[in-house]
Amino acid sequence: MVxxxxxxxxxxxxxxxxxxxxxxxxxxxxxxxxEKNLGFAGGFNAGVAQARGDLVAVLNDDATAGPTWIxxxxxxxxxxxxxxxxxxxxxSGWFLEARLEGETWFAPGDARPLGRQVRSxxxxxxxVLDRAVGAGLHDLEQSEQDGRWRWTxxxxxxxxxxxxxxxxxxxxxxxxPVEPGPVVRVVNHAGSYLRDHGVAGEYGVGAPDxxxxxxxxxxxxxxxxxxxxxxEILRRLGGFADPFFAYNEDTDWCLRAxxxxxxxxxxxxxxxxxxxxxxxxxxxxxxxxxxxxxNALLCLIRNGPARVARREVQAxxxxxxxxxxxxxxxxxxxxxxxxxxxxxxxxxxxxAEVWERWAEQDMQWDQSPAVTL
Numbered sequence: 007m008v009x010x011x012x013x014x015x016x017x018x019x020x021x022x023x024x025x026x027x028x029x030x031x032x033x034x035x036x037x038x039x040x041e042k043n044l045g046f047a048g049g050f051n052a053g054v055a056q057a058r059g060d061l062v063a064v065l066n067d068d069a070t071a072g073p074t075w076i077x078x079x080x081x082x083x084x085x086x087x088x089x090x091x092x093x094x095x096x097x098s099g100w101f102l103e104a105r106l107e108g109e110t111w112f113a114p115g116d117a118r119p120l121g122r123q124v125r126s127x128x129x130x131x132x133x134v135l136d137r138a139v140g141a142g143l144h145d146l147e148q149s150e151q152d153g154r155w156r157w158t159x160x161x162x163x164x165x166x167x168x169x170x171x172x173x174x175x176x177x178x179x180x181x182x183p184v185e186p187g188p189v190v191r192v193v194n195h196a197g198s199y200l201r202d203h204g205v206a207g208e209y210g211v212g213a214p215d216x217x218x219x220x221x222x223x224x225x226x227x228x229x230x231x232x233x234x235x236x237x238e239i240l241r242r243l244g245g246f247a248d249p250f251f252a253y254n255e256d257t258d259w260c261l262r263a264x265x266x267x268x269x270x271x272x273x274x275x276x277x278x279x280x281x282x283x284x285x286x287x288x289x290x291x292x293x294x295x296x297x298x299x300x301n302a303l304l305c306l307i308r309n310g311p312a313r314v315a316r317r318e319v320q321a322x323x324x325x326x327x328x329x330x331x332x333x334x335x336x337x338x339x340x341x342x343x344x345x346x347x348x349x350x351x352x353x354x355x356x357x358a359e360v361w362e363r364w365a366e367q368d369m370q371w372d373q374s375p376a377v378t379l
Contacts, residue, residue, distance in 0.1 A: 010076045012059045017049040045251030046230070054245050063234040068281045070098070071232060078275030079234035082222070089239045089268035090260075092228035095194040096215055097139065098279040101165035102129065103187030103214065103376050104177055105142060110160035118144060121158035129166050130175045139192055140164035140212040141373040163375045165192045165212065188378045190214040194280045197225025197272035198260070200364045203318055204306040206257040207369065209272075214376035225272045226364045227260030232278040239268065243352070247308075247345070249338055253294065254301035261309035264364070267354030300334045307342035308349060311357040 016030035020043040030037040038056050040049070054062055061083060063076045072093070079091040104127075110119040124143070127135045135156060136146050142164035148154040158164075168175055168189065177184045195208035196219045208229055210219050230246075233256075243262050246255040260270060303322060306315040325332050 010071070010073070011063065013057070015053045015056055017053040019043050019045075019049040019052075044248070047246035047250045047252065047255040048248050050230075050255075051245040051248060054240055057237065060237055061234060062237050062240060064230065064232065065278070066231050066280065069095070069231050070279045072277045072279075075232065075276040075278060076234060078273055081275075082271045082273050083234065083236050085269075087267075087269050088236075088271050089243070089263040089266075090228060090233045090235045091271045091273045092195075092197050092225070092233050094196050094215070094219055094272075094274040094277045095229070095231050095280050096277055097192045097194045098281045099170065100168045100189050101139070101192045101214075102168055102175060102177060102189055103163050103165055104138075104179070104184055105161055105163050105187065105375065106158050106179065106184070107161050108158070118157070119159050120144075121160045123155050123157055124179055125153065125155045126178070126180050127166060128176075128178045130169060130172070132169070134166050138164050138166050162373055163187065163214075165190065165214070188376050190216060190376045190378075193219055194231070194282065195229050196274070197223070197270070198227045198229055198257070199367065199369045200226045200257075200361075202314065202361070202365045203302075204257075204310050204314060205254070205302045206260070209368065210371050213371060213373060215277075216377045218372045218377075220274045222274060223272050224269055226264070226368065227270050228256060230256035231280050239263070242266075247304075249341060250301045250304065251297060253298040254305050258301070258305040258308060261305065261360065262349060262352075264360045265309060265349070265353045265355055265357065296331055296334070299331045300338075303331075303335055304338060304342045307339070308346045309357060309360075311361050314357075314361065 014035040016026060016035045016037050018024060018026035018030065018037050018039040020040055024039060027037040027039050038052050040052055044052060050064060061076065061080055065071055075093055079093065082088055082091045106122060108121045110121055113120060126133060127138055135154065140163055142159055142162035144157045144159060146154060146156050166177060173189065177186045193210040193213045193215050196210040198206040199209050200206055206227055209225060243266060247258055250258065263270060303319055306318055322332055322335055
């Protein structure tokens with residue numbers, strides 16, 4: 007990435023012994039050191055405050071940028087109405103496609119199509135049940151009595167990580183061999199969409215990168231793995247909200263941009279590889295879940311329609327006081343309300359207008375098996 011930018015800033019977010027600072031200097035980058043961990047939001051802001059270029063490109067420490075990442079985004083940002091650009095972000099490594107045939111059914115009260123219950127998926131003998139991605143498998147479930155499992159979603163494809171350097175591998179599902187499909191790269195996200203309850207989802211997640219995401223498009227927003235901004239927009243709207251620390255600070259910023267009448271573009275002209283959740287430990291971590299839930303509610307209070315914010319906040323406040331997310335929400339509620347009043351001075355659109363255009367929209371993409379030449 008060093009050869010793409012006028013300057014490269016590495017934020018040392020309280021690393022032990024300033025190790026990140028030393029590495030940055032060895033690589034020809036300029037370190038910005040914080041003695042304590044400011045979180046992703048605070049670290050982002052510390053770096054942006056030192057940036058001097060007309061564009062600001064942000065890259066997670068678990069991501070690797072392709073050679074035209076900034077150059078391609080810069081062409082989209084020449085439009086003054088575009089606040090930020092997100093590239094095509096792929097999961098690092100290669101994946102084998104797999105499919106399981108079988109009838110689909112629906113459990114009482116469950117809207118998901120369910121196929122079979124899978125307890126083990128191995129690639130060359132290595133268990134990858136929790137690392138498989140794609141439309142063909144639902145999220146991991148577990149209990150003390152029944153262990154771990156995932157439901158299939160009928161015959162839709164899913165993708166299994168290949169060992170580094172391998173071109174093919176033996177796949178077994180619950181001990182039985184399965185004939186694998188093609189080897190592909192897999193999309194982490196191609197922009198983001200907005201749910202009615204204020205949480206953003208990753209557009210294209212778990213789909214094969216076989217050309218179906220190669221058309222530029224406007225999206226609701228971005229995931230903060232590798233967005234590129236115009237510096238002038240960051241000065242006007244501000245950076246990420248420091249009190250968020252980490253998670254949903256990107257959705258909060260995207261909503262602020264939308265309310266200011268600005269657009270966010272998806273640009274497939276360059277790709278970024280992302281080694282998913284290497285830094286935080288992933289969505290299964292209790293601290294991650296608490297931060298994500300708390301920040302989703304703060305995001306609504308600051309930017310969402312009053313009816314939506316009221317509904318979601320009241321539902322959380324109805325929980326017992328042992329709920330740590332509830333306690334944190336109460337602590338930060340005055341800040342969130344006060345900041346909404348300040349942010350509203352920049353609004354060009356009303357929150358209800360943003361919700362009408364984007365909530366529950368653009369949430370579908372092609373989930374068919376990979377097309378290979």
